[in-house]
Amino acid sequence: MKVTGFSFIRNAVKYEYPVKEAILSVLPLCDNMIVAVGNCEDSTPQLVESINPSKIKIINTVWNESLKEGGRVLADETNKAFHAIDEDADWCFYIQGDEVFHEGGYDEVYNAMKKHKDDKTVDGLLFKYNHFYGSFDYLGSSSRWYRNEIRVIKNDKSIYSYRDAQGFRKGQNEKLNVIPLNAYIHHYGWVREPKAMQAKYNNFGRFWAGSNQWDDKKANEYDGPFDYSHIDALQKFNGTHPKVMQQRINHMNWQFSYDLSYNNLKLKDKFKNVIEKITGKRPFDYKNYRIVG
DSSP states (O other), X not given: OOEEEEEEESSTTTTTOOHHHHHXXXXXXXXXXXXXXXXXXXXXXXXXXXXXXXXXXXXXXXXXXXXXXXXXXXXXHHHHHHHTSOTTOSEEEEOOTTEEEOXXXXXXXXXXXXXXXXXXXXXXXXXXXXXXXXXXXXXXXXXXSOSEEEEEEESOTTEEEETXXXXXXXXXXXXXXXXXXXXXXXXXXXXXOHHHHHHHHHHHXXXXXXXTTOOHHHHTTOOSOOOTTOOSOEEEOOSOOOGGGHXXXXXXXXXXXXXXXXXXXXXXXXXXXXXXXXXXXXXXXXXXXXXXX
């Protein structure tokens, strides 16, 4: 069984992406890895090159600025990395530059890949998510944060990155058949030193709003610290972080605290939370996949 990891990144150093930790978190399960490194303004290429030269192959890309709206450029970069994977790979492990796979799931992922390698009814593996916000101590708890997503797929080039690269589809917009796992991806996209968070927010806003709706000059007028207080609801994180994140966590140089008794949840989220407490299942959440096992 051959497993190839794949990812994309641009300006990771400038915007404080934990891309090194992201790549290191999946490498133990991968025979090799493809990283699409976009046209950078910093030392990101050198950082990626230094991680594990024997396993990692960099493909140099240029982001297509015409694909700004809806974050489509992120899916485009994902697809570039995916299509650079050799035909002899059985599985492809995708990780984004602000995601880190928790090593507690290594055995479960490996066993699932081995078990379903030749099962044509299975397209991918579904992971659980923890979305961190403000610091490494708090999780987003409203429905804006997706609970599950596909991060391991078969090496089937009819599969493609969907919309803003959150998940995958195949063929003519068909959802993938997936096996759910008790394995976690930690998403750290909203955990940065506040000034770095604001810089990242300014930069990436234009990749969702589109050039006709996002004024780059206006967005960059404010270069102060990001205000983490504007959030609907958080909960305290009581678990463990991936080991590869420990050094970054130890060097955290800002403070963020949140009153857990406060929330500004919409009525639909309050209803979902009540149903989840009663049944253990969360109704009406968006699911970009079909569970088959």
